[in-house]
Amino acid sequence: MPYDHKKIEKKWQKEWEKSGIYKTPDEVKGKENFYTLVEFPYPSGNLHTGHWYAFSVPDIFARKKRMERKNVMFPIGFDAFGLPAENAAIQRKINPKKWTYENIDYMRKQIKSMGASFDWTREVITSDPEYYKWTQWIFLKLFEKGLAYQAETPVNWCPKDKTVLANEQVVGGKCERCGTEVVQKNMKQWMLKITDYAERLLSGLDKLNWKEEIKEAQKNWIGKSEGAEIDFEVKNSKEKIKVFTTRPDTLFGATYMVLAPEHPLISNFKSQISNFKEVEKYITEAKKKTQLQRQKEEKEKTGVELKGIKAINPANKEEIPIWIADYVLMGYGTGAIMAVPAHDERDFEFSKKFNLPIVDRPLIDKDEIVKKVGGKKVIQYRLRDWVVSRQRYWGAPIPVIHCEKCLTQAVPEKDLPVLLPEIKDYKPRDDGKSPLAKAEKWLKVKCPTRLPDGQECGGNAERETDTLDTFVDSSWYFLRYCDPKNPKAFASAEKLKTFMPVGLYSGGAEHTTMHLLYSRFFYKAMFDLGLVPKELGDEPYLERRNRGIILGPDGQKMSKSKGNVIDPDEYVEKFGADTVRMYLAFLGPYNEAGSYPWNQQGILGIKRFLDRVWKITSPRSSTLGVESPKTPSVFPRSDVARLLHKTIKKVGEDIEKFSFNTAISALMILLNEMEKVGASAEDFGVFLKLLAPFAPHLTEEIWSKLGNKNSIHTEEWPKYDPKLIEETTFELIVQINGKVRDKFEAPAGISEAEATSLTLSREKVKSILGDKKPSKIIFIPRRLINFVI
RNA sequence: GCCGCGGUGGCGGAACUGGCAGACGCACAGGACUCAAAAUCCUGCGAGAGCAAUCUCAUGAGGGUUCGACUCCCUCCCGCGGCACCA
Numbered sequence: 001m002p003y004d005h006k007k008i009e010k011k012w013q014k015e016w017e018k019s020g021i022y023k024t025p026d027e028v029k030g031k032e033n034f035y036t037l038v039e040f041p042y043p044s045g046n047l048h049t050g051h052w053y054a055f056s057v058p059d060i061f062a063r064k065k066r067m068e069r070k071n072v073m074f075p076i077g078f079d080a081f082g083l084p085a086e087n088a089a090i091q092r093k094i095n096p097k098k099w100t101y102e103n104i105d106y107m108r109k110q111i112k113s114m115g116a117s118f119d120w121t122r123e124v125i126t127s128d129p130e131y132y133k134w135t136q137w138i139f140l141k142l143f144e145k146g147l148a149y150q151a152e153t154p155v156n157w158c159p160k161d162k163t164v165l166a167n168e169q170v171v172g173g174k175c176e177r178c179g180t181e182v183v184q185k186n187m188k189q190w191m192l193k194i195t196d197y198a199e200r201l202l203s204g205l206d207k208l209n210w211k212e213e214i215k216e217a218q219k220n221w222i223g224k225s226e227g228a229e230i231d232f233e234v235k236n237s238k239e240k241i242k243v244f245t246t247r248p249d250t251l252f253g254a255t256y257m258v259l260a261p262e263h264p265l266i267s268n269f270k271s272q273i274s275n276f277k278e279v280e281k282y283i284t285e286a287k288k289k290t291q292l293q294r295q296k297e298e299k300e301k302t303g304v305e306l307k308g309i310k311a312i313n314p315a316n317k318e319e320i321p322i323w324i325a326d327y328v329l330m331g332y333g334t335g336a337i338m339a340v341p342a343h344d345e346r347d348f349e350f351s352k353k354f355n356l357p358i359v360d361r362p363l364i365d366k367d368e369i370v371k372k373v374g375g376k377k378v379i380q381y382r383l384r385d386w387v388v389s390r391q392r393y394w395g396a397p398i399p400v401i402h403c404e405k406c407l408t409q410a411v412p413e414k415d416l417p418v419l420l421p422e423i424k425d426y427k428p429r430d431d432g433k434s435p436l437a438k439a440e441k442w443l444k445v446k447c448p449t450r451l452p453d454g455q456e457c458g459g460n461a462e463r464e465t466d467t468l469d470t471f472v473d474s475s476w477y478f479l480r481y482c483d484p485k486n487p488k489a490f491a492s493a494e495k496l497k498t499f500m501p502v503g504l505y506s507g508g509a510e511h512t513t514m515h516l517l518y519s520r521f522f523y524k525a526m527f528d529l530g531l532v533p534k535e536l537g538d539e540p541y542l543e544r545r546n547r548g549i550i551l552g553p554d555g556q557k558m559s560k561s562k563g564n565v566i567d568p569d570e571y572v573e574k575f576g577a578d579t580v581r582m583y584l585a586f587l588g589p590y591n592e593a594g595s596y597p598w599n600q601q602g603i604l605g606i607k608r609f610l611d612r613v614w615k616i617t618s619p620r621s622s623t624l625g626v627e628s629p630k631t632p633s634v635f636p637r638s639d640v641a642r643l644l645h646k647t648i649k650k651v652g653e654d655i656e657k658f659s660f661n662t663a664i665s666a667l668m669i670l671l672n673e674m675e676k677v678g679a680s681a682e683d684f685g686v687f688l689k690l691l692a693p694f695a696p697h698l699t700e701e702i703w704s705k706l707g708n709k710n711s712i713h714t715e716e717w718p719k720y721d722p723k724l725i726e727e728t729t730f731e732l733i734v735q736i737n738g739k740v741r742d743k744f745e746a747p748a749g750i751s752e753a754e755a756t757s758l759t760l761s762r763e764k765v766k767s768i769l770g771d772k773k774p775s776k777i778i779f780i781p782r783r784l785i786n787f788v789i
Numbered sequence: 790g791c792c793g794c795g796g797u798g799g800c801g802g803a804a805c806u807g808g809c810a811g812a813c814g815c816a817c818a819g820g821a822c823u824c825a826a827a828a829u830c831c832u833g834c835g836a837g838a839g840c841a842a843u844c845u846c847a848u849g850a851g852g853g854u855u856c857g858a859c860u861c862c863c864u865c866c867c868g869c870g871g872c873a874c875c876a
Binding site for chain 2: 212219221243245327333336338344599601603609669672737740777783784787
């Protein structure tokens, strides 16, 4: 009989909630604290398969750690501000706040249906004023230190979402959220100086226990390159043009220079450039192109010579022409290059197209030439400062005030949080202004700045109307979990010390160069500001593991338009939460960037397994506690014990590695064996404990049916006996010339001489060897013997 | 183009530190139970040859090291991911 998953699962979820067994105290005597974290979800409205994969599988790990007597913090919350929620609300013509909080209520229920061991008393919602007060507070700390600043720069503008985006949110020239092609605009925006931390973000990776591919992705994003800055004089002028090059050793081969079309020096030479009209035209054209267009036009080079001016190659004093071309980018290096067509593919192409000279001069000592021409060694990073202001409603208001007299001022700490006002029209606008700009009452304030005489300025002022990017909210949420209700601080130093740093952080690969990079930066900056206790170090996550993605049954990414979306609720209804979570864990190794198609048949295998676990304990067919005289034992009793202890070892080690699939396979093998030869009640209890993290409801039900009063989840994780695992015999593989020809059971401690004579007495071996003598014998204890003839 | 990860049956995937390739599960085939079906249980299941014991081939391709290679080295092909006219 299959078990009644609906009844059982509901019953225990209620029971756990009542008893609060997953509540994590700050400290427990004699227990070590362990912080395991999963990325909190957007309240998008419905829990999908990806959420199940993201939450219920790492829950196995959290549960096992708890059974290992660790004081495990496994918190959850909602990343509730930001575009996804807001866009969905607008689409449905609902107020974003109402929409978000209704979704949270619904999704909270859905998440609870997983039977995950989250501590809900630590729940954090980033759109709660109690939370974003501290987002604003931290922002102001960065502002005080000059790490948050406002500046006019070229930024990415998404015409559909009508807001600026950070570089990290532009993927292949398109908006990461809606896929619209972004355009470049010059706008005054708030930015965070993440570039100040480029080197530490890079070098900090070394000591982290992260997979190579995750580290590499961050390294590529930061994009360090070492080179030199060298000044080129402009003939008949005092101006110099600074170039950045990673190959100063090729300086003698520089036959021309190229400036980015946006280079500020161009206008200085207006009077000397004879073809200025043509130059201007080129600049205008270049500005019109989007990032994507510049990329799309492949490697077809365009450019215009600045006629009438020449530069001097500082190495050989030769006069060289100056060009402008859009293959040189203003945003990188100095926005100017020395072109060495003999050594650089792009320069080569350009010079071929425009008939510029190509000379192949011998290379020269790097360091020496830089010194000789008065250049200096510099390091460049690809990383740009993080644009955090958004022209959108649903976010934390940036807590500053613009006064006519005092200019831009921080909102005093006592006035935090700056509450997000309720407004009627929260739709984004085309003019680059936030919808908050229309909230007149909220907008106009008296300047609160204290003047030197102690008086408040009191002048006419306006609030900043942009809101903060969601990624700012999520850059510190893991700290709030440590002290979620604290009204006096974002988290006390004491509480931070009890749980930070995060022991294991599990999440999606898509966050590698966004959230993961941002939050590392935040933590480092907060560390420097003394907000994070020194002894914790400046890295928030000791270990990071990325999960793969679950595809539709057709092997394609799930999407409504393809009609291949799997609704987890449907499967929970049919088979139960235990089956769904265990199936997801069984699909393949979790800690890999792979992708697994959902197999509608495959889930049946897990369902069958759990039904068999149930059946083995039901009175009729039970072999529990019975020495089972009817089923003749194929294996001696000690072999079941051996398998049991091997399984304890394997399941434990596999969970640590996130190899849940092989752990489950080991449990299946053990069950198969116990069905065959029976098991004592005690042994079965051990099996149940091993299964408990995977199927928390079913195991709890059986555990209580077996007469236990406590929860199985508060039991101690079984220990294996190393002596029991040791085999007394092994199967000796007999190879002849490296090919397996025979195998037989031999004592574990057998010597080479014994093994040789035993093997040579085997009929099979005799018949193959004939009268040939082995020229060499290789004996590997506990494994094989190989005769070379 | 640079960097990283990977390529194993019909499918998802196993395989210690170089030592029986294909654990476990799905699918499939045959059988038991049943009036019948579902469910369940048992057996088989990489390819080829053979009545069979067994033999040969086989981990993307080709070479190498080794008594022995999915595993190490070289060359190449393919897939996925990051970066990319970044000087």
